[in-house]
Amino acid sequence: MDQPLDYGRSRQSIAVKLLSLNWGLVLLLGVVAAIGIAMLYSAANGNWQPWAAKQAMRFGVAALVMVAAALVDLRTWLRIAYWFYGIVMVLLIAVEIRGAVGMGAQRWIDLGIIQIQPSELMKIAAMMALARYFNGLTIEETARPLRLVVPALLVLFPAALVLKQPDLGTAMMLALGGAAMFFLAGVRLWQFGLVIAGGVGAVPIAWRFLRDYQKNRIYTFLDPENDPLGAGYHSLQSKIAIGSGGIGGKGFLMGTQSHLSFLPERQTDFIFTMLAEEWGLIGGLVLLGLYLLIVVYGYAIAFRCRSHFGRLLALGITVNLFLYVFINTAMVMGLIPVVGVPLPLISYGGTAMLTVMFGFGVLMSVYIHRDVRIGRFGDGGE
């Protein structure tokens, strides 16, 4: 090591860390959140209540959480990765048990101003745990199927719990995010082939575990015109609202379908529909472009990071964001069945906002600590 700098230096001052925050990314997040708040203002027919003001406040809180997460040393994240995962898992099981006892009522933990859904947090926790696990494996070890049992369980166990809730969207995101991590870690492609084949084989079994309404959603996805007032209503109305927006949109606050309540859940899962109705193709593409920029930032941060753990973590978080965006937009446009996944930073909701911003905080921690050496065993290398 002929580098003059001491990359292993354990402490940077907080001021230095704050200055070295990725302010471009912060700005991007702020713009997207502002768009979200504007849409919520419109969703309430031009009112700050009941959504926009609260969402702005939450964004403020979440931004603080983000900065706090960014300031935490990357090595600390590595160290506590399993603990963190373990705690979230306990919470997840706890709400699951309480949910089962309380007749499936609440799936969240009330923290006063913000309610935490452990399943949301699990998306980040699983990424972190996987990054740590794969950081500790050599290429050769990664190639050994037995080595993959533990990380597979790390993903599949919470995914199964969430699926049972039932929350198809989150389960899907956990599984896909996990798969992306496996892929990035260098798991052999033939092994993926095997898993996919196994997965297809398991569809008939999984089908039996799906709730009726979940099955209906899939039926409806396959033939949406079949039942326009029943299960296909959401999907059809969403497409109508988007399609009627045209290139330039109907104008801010002028979306007819959303404001006349034809569009369900316009402030949460279907907020992209409202945006596309009011701001048209142009608005939709601008937002997708902003998300693309965020993803590009994520990749850039990953590539500039020197540690394997940091890269895996940055990519995992980026993939996670991408999955949110893709699943949500593809869902509202009828490309995939309706599963409950919010649009990050835009949809009304505290947990998703907090989770996403926490994720970005960790991402920025990777950025700030990009040059920190972290060995396979979290020891500073060699």
Add this chain to the structure above:
Amino acid sequence: MADKHENNRSKLLTRRALLLAGGQAALLGTVAGRLYFLEVVQADRYQMLADENRISIRLIAPPRGRILDRFGVPLASNRSTYRAQFIADQSGDIAATLDAVGRLVPFSDGDRRRVLHDIRVKHGFVPVVLKENMSWDEMSRIEVNTLELAGVSIEQGLMRDYPFADKVAHVVGYVAAVSEQDLSGDDPLLELPDFRIGKNGVEKAFDIQLRGTAGTSQVEVNAFGQVVRELAREDGMSGQEIVLGLDMALQDLAMQRCAAEGSASCVLLDLWTGEVLALASSPSYDPGAFAAGLSAAEWQKLVSDPMNPLSHKAISGTYAPGSTFKPMVAMAALDAGLITPDTEFFCPGEFTLGNAVFHCWKKGGHGAISLNRAIRESCDVFFYHTADVCGIDRLAAMANRFGLGVELGIEIPGERTGLIPTRGWKLATTGETWQRGDTISCGIGQGYVSATPLQLAIYVARIASGRRIAPRLVRAPGVMASGADAAAAPSQDFASMAIAEKHFEAVRHAMWSVANEQHGTAYHARITEPGLEMAGKTGTAQVHHVNKEVRDRGIVTGTSVPWKDRDHALFISFAPADAPRYACAVVVEHGGASGGEGGAVAAPIARDVLILAQKRDPVHRVPETPFGAPARLAQG
């Protein structure tokens, strides 16, 4: 070695990351492409679907055309009604709102229970009716206080209004809710829930004209079907106004006089034009009740009334014409040259044909009697002889020429033709051949003969004018009666009866004698005002055949007989006698309140109606009076 491994691992990660980025780019491209597909390629289709979603086309019922009398007095019009509605979702405190409503307008506990029940069973955004048929006063009290009445709104509607209620019900008819059978037409208006169509009288006959055409309103609705705002409106066409020839003042008098006699009817014609000036039938009913919706009990009361208020007796009641038939019999014989005004028959009080004996109403008989006296004193035997020499064929043909036994084609439904029997008719109906005795019964308007009051009026109008007058209820659209109109000469549109004028003169003179000479059967009901004199003929129609047994017991009349068994009293007349302008027929079922005969019960009604008709006539013989200025009447 560790560095090399780290390096390899880093390369692998970079490669995989780039692959993943490629995959993500492809997925994001798919999403962007889908967005383009929806918002550009399929934009038109979804635009249309979006409009279908939110734009709802509602029909606007046009205001129904009014029905006016000849001077423009409304007989049927539209009245605004107001209905208070309540949307529970928009009210903070339902109980408080209902309390507040109760302080402003009458709102019973029953109303309150119904409203609360409706709110419970319906969605919160569905309007619930608080109060129907509110007056303008009640409506404005609520309207002024809407700020405190969250969720309460006022809806305006139109309701058919009949200002004269039962006075002209049979002519005007009524409207009622559309029934299953009415839905055959393709007018979308019929499917409106509150729509009413004409079910009787002019309302029914001219329903299409009165109805107008529907307007449309394009409204924006939300996903719950609530109207958010109106986008466009296309007004329909109001229904046409229908002007009747009827004069409400005359109708009112006729109705009053008929109602006083129980079950009776009166027809007054302008025989210059054929216009029906009054068409009264009693008892009557309130057509407004039908428009509002009739309860089962109310309906039961109407149909079970022995005096049958629903029946339009003036055009649907068929009665034996009795002695009012005699002028026609005389015309038939005169026209055929079988008698002259001087031909005398001897009346011993009865007429024998084989074993059968036909009685004159006058027990001792009239002695030698000729046409004028025979009509004046209504000698039966004279007309037994006359009918006998004429034969039924001539009688029937002449009766038909006078409008008896044929359809007259008045514009409203319910007209009946009565019956003028013929040989063929009797054979077909009873299987028996026509007998001379049948003809003799017909000679005094008994036996098989029957006619409606309208037919009797047309018949006397034809005697008075010598023309084939036809009845007309409705005037040309929008044309009110005026002074100029009233000055019109007898219409040449009506063909001549093609009977020698001297025969008419003889019969008219005889009818003048009936109502103006002592011994005339209507002498006591004569018009004494100079220039307004009427001519007429009384009649009494037996409801039950009088056989020998009854006659031997002694014929009882008047109120000592049960109402249903009493004879009908009839009177046909025209005035002024020397230049006839008005024709009138009156039928009082079972002799009315006093059980009297035609001359005593029916003639006074005709007299009073004819006097008023002549006095209201703007140019005809009315001396200028300070009040009854013709021009003012004409302007209505």
